[in-house]
Amino acid sequence: MTAVIFVLAASVVFGIGVWGLLIAEHLLRKLLALNVMSSSVFIIMLVVAGGGGNGPDPVAQALILTGIVIAVAATAFALALMISIYRETGRASITGKDDDDR
Amino acid sequence: MSMQEWVALALLIAGCFFYLAGTIGLLRFGDVHSRLHALTKADNLGLMLVCAGLAVLAADWRTSALLVLIWLLGLLAATVSAHLIARHARRDGK
Amino acid sequence: MSQILGLAVLFLLLNLVAGLWRVARGPTAADRMLAALLFGSTTVAVLLIMAEWMTMPALRSVALLFVMLAGIVTIAFFGLPAGDDER
């Protein structure tokens, strides 16, 4: 029962993350949405992996642990990219009408 | 329920009561400073009572020592955080 | 007894949700910083009761980590410019 609750909640959170990613124009907001999405994927991975008697599947836990650390490394690198883009172009958001105002 | 569980139950209920008091204070009070009062004082007393109840329940020294350490750190974190938040609120001119 | 521990956890979580609602609505940045305080006390109690209720002693180190994080998050929040609504 716990599993079903969390899988449904995580799927909704994943949808919210996708929505956020699509509508956000500022790069920082896109990163926030991406992190929310990755968190929900981790929840689903663990719940789907099920587990032996005394707790969830250790291989799934190890993969998710690795995933959390790599997510923070990727986020840090993406933030550095964003800042240098902002320094060069003075803008940190991708607006839909980029090509019109060129 | 043994005597030990009755004592633990009493402490837990008292702790939950103070958490409730803290939350009501947070919801009802007007400005940040009075909310800080509610949160730091009532919640911390609630944490102490909950830790005491759990220590009685766990009834072993290692766990009780860890619970006391967690409570003391909670006290430290709450006091300094309240100070920083109040300072930040003052910077807004409140 | 374990049923009572479960109810205590539920009660504290509802307290947390009420507190977070207030903090999310709070007008000033300082109100939002109260969230760190909330997490430093209510969630710690939830974790400690869960450690006893679900017999998972590891949750006590998670609670210890939460207490530490509460202090550090408040320092980070302190960096928020005054009244984060404009800036």
Add this chain to the structure above:
Amino acid sequence: MLSSHLIDLVLALGMVVLALQVVSERAVLRSIILFVVFGLVMALAWTRLKAPDLALAEAAIGAGVTGALMMMAWRRLLIINPREPADTPRGRSRVAIPVALLAAALVATIGLSALFIDPPTDTAGRIALDEMVDTGLGNPVTGVLLLFRNLDTLLEMAVLLIALLGARAISKPAHPNEAAVVETGTPLVGALLAILVPLSILISTHLLLAGTNEPGGAFQAGAVLAAGGVALVLTARLQPGDRPGVIAQVAVTAGLVAFIGIGVGVMAFGETLLVLPDTWAVYVIETAMMVSIGLTLVLLFAGAPALVGRRT
């Protein structure tokens, strides 16, 4: 029993509402704060799913370090251009909602269907659990991370190093007080640090040593170390330096070097690659990884090649 289902429901709803808030909030800073709260609620969800290792990592890294990184990035944007509007406009994308609903539905069907088929008997996890008994390690997660699938862990350390080198390559050197947040004048912060930073070192070594038998391990320990380091950088006790000393360079690469060194060195004794001899090797590698992860995350946060003590 009823209360456990209600607890899960409250946590699940909390996750959904917070995620919605993070994404739809206008002011970026409010989104970041809500994101930290979302990470902490996620950590609670991990405890309900009986995965304390992940709760530790999610709280320390997911909420703590990531939240601090986002906040510091936003501050840097403001330093470059103080007129950056706080309320970032929301794009009008008609396709967003249908795509989001489709994605949610797809993920829900995958999750639910996987739940209701009966799992295969010999899953990797079960094999790992069976073979844990002769490794001398109590914690299966550490066992998987360092023994059965240690190539992943090795490559992950490489990813961390690449992220650090990449971030350093493209960012201008941070000027000294950019990361400092709290004027050093507040005495109370000094008192808090005097207790929190040694405590973070104590907790991280405890997590490291306990990691072989209970939840804990190099990643969580490194994340807790990073949390302490972030606190020092925030209060200007550690300031961005320009040239990394030898110690810093050795510390950052220690995890990778130790892993490769022992992993390859073992072949000299006839073992196959990356088969760790016994628990002492696990401890050595985990300690080196803890130091590397902690220092890398703090350097990424400070946005500088090195850190120096406060120039009084």
